[in-house]
Each structure stands twice: as structure tokens, then as C-alpha cells.
Amino acid sequence: MLAIIAIILIVLWLGGFALHVGGGLIHILLVIGVIVLIVHFLRGRGV
Structure with a gap:
């Protein structure tokens, strides 16, 4: 979910x-x- 939000923000940028x-x-x-x-x-690798 966080990755999708980040991708949307970068596309908007x-x-x-x-x-x-x-x-x-x-x-x-x-x-x-x-x-x-x-x-x-970081969360993905730590868990």
C-alpha cells in the first residue's frame, strides 16, 4: 500500500x-x- 502511494506521489511530481x-x-x-x-x-526487509 505504501509503495502505491509513493508511486502516485512521484507520478504527480x-x-x-x-x-x-x-x-x-x-x-x-x-x-x-x-x-x-x-x-x-526498510519495513519489508526488517520483517
């Missing part, structure tokens, strides 16, 4: 660059997506 919308918001989406992916992989 890439789409924002294509449409030139939102400046800082787009970078926040990228950071949130990367953090969610890292947490997902």
Missing part, C-alpha cells in the same frame, strides 16, 4: 514538472514519495 505547476508543492510531493518508499523498503 513528474506531471507537475510537465505542466509547470506548483513550484514548492511539487518538491514536497517528491520528498514525501521518496520517504514513503524508503520506509516501505
